[in-house]
Amino acid sequence: MEHERPLGERYAVGRLLGRGGMAQVYLADDLKLHRRVAVKTLRPECAGDPSYRQRFLREARSAALLNSPGIVAVYDTGEQIVHGASLPYIVMEYVEGRTLAELAHGDPAPTPEQALRLTAGVLAALAHAHHCGIVHRDIKPANVMLGADGTVKVMDFGIARPLGAQGATLTQTAMVVGTAEYLSPEQARGEEVDTRTDLYSTGCLLYELLTGRPPFTGENPLAVAYSQVRDAAVPPSARVPGLPQACDEVVHRALAKDREERYQSAEEMRADIELALRRLASPATEAPPTLVSSPPTATAAIPNDEDTPAPAPSTARQPEKRDRRPARRLWSVAAAVGVLLAAGGAYAASGPDSAPGQARADTTVPVPDLVGKTLTQARTGAQTVGLHVVRGGSGTCAAHTARHAGAAAHYVCGQVPAFGTRMARGGSIRVQLSTGPGNP
Template sequence: MSFFTNLRADRLVTEIRSSNDPTGAATQKAVARLKDVGPGAIESVLAALPDADKGSTMAFVEVLAGLVSQKTFPQFMRGLVEGSPRVVSGISWALTSSRNYPPHLLLEALAIPGISKPTVLEVIAAQKTRFSVRELLAAAYTQEPNEKAALFRVIGEIADQQAIPELIGRVQGKDPIARVHIINTLARFNTPEVQTALQGLLKDPNKLIRGATLSALQRMNGPIDIERVCALLRDPEIDVLNRAIDVVIKANHPETIRYLIEVLKDENENARRAAVEVLNEVGNAKSVKYLLEALKDSDWWVRSRAADALGKIGGPKVIDAVLQLVRDKDEDIRRAAIEILNQTKDERAVESLIAATRDSDWWVSERAVDALAEIGSKRAVPRLMEMLQTPASGKALPIVVRALGKLGDSRLVDTLLPLVARPEREIRIEAIQALSRVADEARAEQVRHELQAQVASPDQTISRMAAAAVSELDDRIAGITPVTSGATPTPAQAGVRPPQPTPAEGRTQLISDPALAQATRQAEAAARLDIQTLKSGDIIEGRYKYIDRIGRGAFGTVLLMEDTVVDERLILKFLNPNVSQDEEVMKRFVHELRYSRKITHKNVIRIYDFLYIQGLYAISMEYFPSHTLGSEVVNDKPVELQRALQFAIDICTGMTVAHQVGIVHRDLKPANVLINQEGLLKIVDFGVAAAQREGDTQLTKTGYVIGSPKYMAPEQILGKKVDERADIYAVGVMLYEMLTGQPPYSRGDHMSVMYQHVQGKARVPQDLNPALPPGLSDLIMKAMAVDKTKRFQTMVELSAALEGFRR
């Protein structure tokens, strides 16, 4: 521009900057004159933006908005490449305000090297009504993933019914990411045309497409092709399979059960689990009976696998249905129902199982006895005693005696002793084992004498079992490695040895022989998996290939494995001995996991199963390449506001789903929040802190702390009743840390930090980060209130409050 133009523009810029009233007549006159200078004023205005105050900035943006045109557009683009953040912000504001330039220039600007693409995308979003869906689609295909996603968000906002043919025409394209975005956009339109197009993608070879299609169908209403969707319950991709579960459950199609038959027969455990999870929601006695009738002509191993899945994963609806079927007229149905109940160990089944012991089918009767023994209910003892005295129960006596050994106590000694002398070998064996379990200290000597007499039996099996029973009895009375009710002792536990020439000497050696004790320890050690010695490529259980060790915490060691059966990576978390050896902890732990595995949501790590592998307990769960939320806070500096808000809202979303099924996390902390490169957030370690019983202190008898002191709610620290508001407190603490760069309480050791939480005297976030918008600091402090009645009461409420601060 000319010297005089430059001089004039600079003078007007100075006049605007020196004005005390941006809205005054003098300032507005200067703004109008600066606009009249024309394109020559642009450089002067851009140069003034970095140091301008708020009032001047608004005036300068008004000038820039008036000078935007097709001719001056390149000048603005240079500013987006070379300018400071204030300059970029001013240009963005001006381009957003003006419509005096062709919109296609914005799409072309995305290709300019070094340009601030987020700014251009913000302007495109603001000017979205000026674009056609076709224009944006063409531009999106040429962009990198982040820009592509942003453009597709705009497409999703402007697409209308007229755009449906264009979108459907592109849904079969080559770019899988673009196809996923198109599927998500089409999900907005609940029309038969869209339904048909989407359901045609359910057999697509790309797992991303299958998964996105199922997610779209889940959000839509209307009829679905239930056969196609049920076929995906056998999908090798766990994520696809889980989404198929949700779609089938929501559809609740009358033909669903028909298509579950083949899924329940499938060799893949995940497929069978999927079928049962659907049944848990839509099943009833009629549908379960239909399935069992369809399965009864299958091979025995197919029936066994199906019964195992129904029993172990079946929820209340399935179990209630099975309890009705125990009385069905069809013998095969009754047998199948009893097999399922043998897997459930559900106390609700006791009365039905007691009634089933009177079944005319001997097989149903005997398996009912087995199931009662596995459940461990003493209510079954009177009926078992009745069977013991009934001649018609002759063939079932060994099973009845075995069950009494698991359920009975010392009052049964007089009933069981005569059975040791019975002629039937099976009855004698079961009576010997039962006596070793029920005799108390007062009757131990009498029982020992009877058992020692059996050690001299010419029947080698009887002799060995008697010797093992003597050892078990003596060890139990002495308090050594007691065998719990319902457990069959291993040879090492029972101390089985060949009978000795002198029974009395044999008994003494069985108890005190150092060589035997050493051999027992060696046998147990040999059977137990040592995860510390695993090398890359090692195969466990003939299925899980070791890849790498991810980490170790108070509850367990986390390993990355590959399931060679389904050719998929997963996580195995092996529980530490201090957890797995505590019976009460394990009971609560397994109970919580049964519910946790039902949580299926994009913001929650999926739990697959609870496994027992070579002497160790492990949780198998979804593998999610990611970093922790903790790594987002670098050098005690706050996380960018909108990013932190998005993370907090995602945590609220995932926790809402968990709370809806009655799961409280109890250990929410940055280490249990994972984020991938695309910004997807998932919560991990549900159920781990379920080992904590209401009323327990946080420092448990096994020496580990349940929950993390920096993020633990006051009521949890004090051992009071914990509900979802404890999780809300933890989200508040994490939000505090993200937006201030440091947790509210961190000084001193664990006990000191816990005390600080109970006192609740954290500095207000606004003091540490004055840039926080008004009200956000109060929101965080409300979430962290010591009195839980003063916090947000649900995650939905907290999430809605956070949304108010989103741009």
């Protein structure tokens, strides 16, 4: 496009910055305001498709609603005839820097502190978008820029939707759209999504910053979607020995399959990250086994779908061989449902900790101390070691009455098996919840 006349008689287009599945981004000069901008255009082969054009326009509208230093600003939009075809374009803030994908796969790799701080920046931007009623639906390292001044900038709202919009993850051609390695389980199942979907994807982003790879990879998008729905992620510290436990805990909760067990807001997840950073800064005081965050709160419901400039991956340094394959975005809902239904059958047959055709590992783990925790914290603590929590009701906790007679309502006051007992990985711990002070 360098040789075409200025877009809108105003933007002189220069070199290509990046290319994605449906669009490409160029560096350009704003001839009126004398500043550098980024110009995003539909790829010529996509420009004639109404669904792509609608998605492209939706990006401009969604981003224009947002005004945050953590979100790439949209300045202008328009269309121009190029080689006889109408080509839509979006003029955006130009951010000089690199994507978090380049950072995650660079050498040196981000430190745990850097990974947490960058993720906190993403969450600050998401908190603003969510408060404005917009869910991004395609959060991933390639969609976040780190500016030369250290500012985190979220970009590519091409598949964002307003909260409460119908149609969720389906396009008119009945395709699930998104990036498989960062899809939430509800996106992979083709369900309606909400703000917690972005938090799951942010958990995947943090995982990649910590380990150099997404939590789930596979030979094709369906295999990855299968894992997003069925499999528990390997803790980051198991891939990179020496990572602090606090990192494992944040990732573990963000990647909960059940949305009710996930972080309920960007602010809540960011608060846990700030707590983790304080624990990293003062390792001697790192006593709590799990991070403490506010109880889940209700959130509105919403959607998912496509694209942004994809920089060439850098060579990576990592403790284990990274399995990075191109992230493909589109697959048939019918095929996806068939695979995921098959996954469900295999899961029911093999149990939560075994892959299809693979026997569950005959290992035991120590039962954690869950007494005094909320039900959510207890589940998180148990899942960290490969166990599950089931409720045994509220009422008398005879074995723990003396210890927790003053426990607040809805906190664990008893557990079976007891703390320190060893049991098979994948087993269940039955807990009882206190009914309040004086009524354990």
